[in-house]
Amino acid sequence: MSERANRSTDRASADGSGGATVVMSQKIRPGHEGDYQRWQEKTNQVARTFDGFEGTELYPPGPGEENEWVAVFRFSRIDQLTAWLNSSTRQNLLGEGGALFEEAPKQEVLSGGKKTRDAVSAVISHDVRIGREKEFVQWEEKITEAQREFAGFMGSELFRPVEGIQENWVVVSRFDTRDHLDDWLDSELRGKLLEEGRQYFSAYEVRKVGSAFSAWFTFGEETPEGVPPNWKQAMTVLLALYPTVMVLNLTVGRVLTSEGVVGYLALFIGNVLSVSILTWLLMPLVNKALAFWLEPKRSQSVRGQVAGAAVVVLGYVALIAVFGLTAG
Template sequence: MEVLKLDGTAPQPVKIVLERRIKPGTHAAFEQWVQALIKTASGNPALQGSSVFKAGEGDYFILLRFESQGALDAWQALPAVVELLRAGDALATTLEPPAVRTGLETWFTVPGMSPRAVPPKWKMALVTWLALLPQALILGMLIPKTLPRLVAVSLSTALPVAALTWFIMPRLTGLLSRWLYAPAKR
């Protein structure tokens, strides 16, 4: 477990994205390898979540979220993990080097686009604010002032987070994808 940094802030959670393309004839073995990788990661108390996405016939995106960069580094250095990752190389090719993410990048993924592609942070912040502002205004008018403060604050934060995660951001990201992912002008 990591303690506060020197500046008094807590360590930030990180997500690692592993992209793999299955080699011909190894599908069943690769599936078993993915299960073993997730099981090994799940045994680490610093793991906060995992997801596996299949893209097409043989492309996989494996996302693992750890409580901090230090926890991820320690997990990756374990001999069992090193050996497991090496065994995976025999079953699949690596499409991109592992990417580590720390922010809202997972809200900004478009179906068919690699999770590695990430818009600039200022665009992510602007789109998130634009998606959150109307919700905050509407909920401010709808949530009764007579509710206990804890209940009111819980509703005014939980409802927008759920709406952003499952409804608003996937649609907004798709709608604004050309602008979000436009190449930077030099």
């Protein structure tokens, strides 16, 4: 029998507390992925100028999935998220990127709820039939109870419609890994429950959302929301990754080459060592040194943001200079 998750299920209201999130799915025309990523980064930069902006994430399609990209924007309050969604600036951006999409982008607005790290989520939007709302909620509780019997289940949240913004009912189910999430989504039990639930909703859509580097950015249980935005994660990982790869190439790499180890095997050994060094040695040290910049609660001022980014860039310069002199 699958292990039972010991996390409680949460029910989120639409009162605007606990932050606000919009999950946008966008099917990109084949061959336009690069253009889309540039457009999305421009959109991200504009969103950062709006009051209440907390972070954004972009998730490319997984292997074998449709060319559907998922963008997540997080704001402090629902009114601040609404201001961004309805702004003329964003409408102009959507018009500018329209040629990149196979169809109009779809979105789910989540008001309230808990922030979670180190989880893979399924964001499921339901078009609930009029007058069947109470029965839908009862059915969704059965879904939650069924999920508890599956390995890796971390909890679920039900988000009611937000008047004037979001008509659908949205459920977010969280699992610890993508494999565990897929086990539930593809299970025979879920298939049977879906057939039962079709009398309560006319249509539904599933989107998977997960974080790329979150396991390397944990600041303790006292800050459950303490995962920095992706651009900070990428900058910090590069700061630790570059010297790791250089040192390994100059030491272990040369030894393996001299011993006649074939290239693909030497590369695998180097990757194992670099990931291990990053996970258990360098990333904890770098996180501690840059905590003033990485932890959301401690990096709100513009001065703090600029100072942290400057420290990282100076670190890049110093490392390049050091390896330029020693490895050149």
